Amino acid sequence: MSLGSSLGRTLGQCVAAVGIGAETLGSLDANPVPADWRHVTKVDPETAKLLPVAYPLYLGHTDAVSVGGSSDVTAANTEETFRLLARAPVPAFHEPSEARHVTEETRELAAFLALPEVLNGETEALVGTLGEGLAYLHDEMVPALLREKLPGPLYRLVGDSLADVATSWLLEAAVFEAYVVQNPDSAAARRSGVGESDVLSPAVARERAMVADRHLDSEVVYVEYSGTYGGDEAADVLRAVADSVNGARVWYGGGIDDRERAVAMLDAGADTVVVGDCFHDVADEEVETCARAVEALGVAPSGEEIRSWFDAEIDPARTAAARYLRTTPAVDDPEAAAEGSLLVALALCFGVLPAAVGESEPSAERTRSLLSAVDADTADRFEAALSAGEHGADGDPLDDYCARVAAALSDADADPRRLRHLSLSTLSVSR
């Protein structure tokens, strides 16, 4: 070895050692997942799980949206979910449970890819699915993309090497979520081969988290009780895990449906709580509330009539909307926020409904006047949230959004614009 290369190597080792020291001491944070995210909302693209029509408002209170689920997810319902979430005021990232859910469109719309790797499941869930996913990217998705973008002769010349580079780049830009799956009775557990005997004690969870953090370089260690609240047992696991990791973020998910539970998991050491089902409940409640209101008020009530009906019939504190908003410690008055958001849902429903039943032309103006009549402050926040997300053309974001809501309300199955994910898509109104 020459003097030059030996010196270079020694210097490299020193730099690496300083890097490791700095990371251990906490002064260098190379993790691209923000440390200050406290609350992530998980949106399942499965068609039975809907997005509230007032989602741009609700999602203004969360730090980011994770798109993914273990059952009945397809590339098509994932793409539709991302198209809708382009109007959300916070980043939406993609957590695929299968590589084929990653398409050119989801890649463009997602803030980043978050790949699950299960620390206490079958080998298949740690490296098997990932290997298949990488082969799919390298052999199918990336070459298809390059064939589309490059002229034929150039593709034949450099296509293979570019596919190598692009696959490495995609993986480099992805983050890894190292799951500890603790609820054997969940779709996530079935998907990852986790049974009763695989549930980890705090001490073993700590050891696996150390492997994820120091050896696998996973950006997130995710304590997952999907569908059920982990309580004291989860708090013990979180304390053990949070104590042992240097660079990884610690996330908790499962059964968070009120403030106490969210705060308990954050206090036990989670950097972030992930809320799933409780958000989809808001969408189901919107459908029920709108159906009751249509039944009582017909298809074209005034803003004042909507407001009086709401005040007489709905106790905001007891709604699913308030339950979801209470999971976000940053929301000062969840009941007031729930009231405003439900009124916005009603105004959107009644703003678009006359056109959907063929009684008038679609009109953002009608929706805008209903919005300001039911709750002017929340209506302003709603329009601001819509403007903060991406929307079509240069025109009026509300106009664009009303067209989406109308597409959700459309009952023509053949209509290619039909949206299946917005709550109002399941509202049944005679036309």
Ligand SMILES: CC(C)=CCC/C(C)=C/CC/C(C)=C/CC/C(C)=C/COP(=O)(O)OP(=O)(O)O
């Ligand atoms: C490389 C590319 C493009 C893709 C890789 C795709 C991979 C690695 C997928 C991993 C799939 C896997 C092992 C999933 C485990 C199950 C799990 C932890 C899922 C996350 O939970 P949710 O799917 O949100 O759970 P619920 O549906 O129960 O809410």
Ligand SMILES: O=P(O)(O)OC[C@@H](O)CO
């Ligand atoms: O649906 P819930 O129980 O809130 O769980 C959220 C998330 O951890 C699922 O991966």
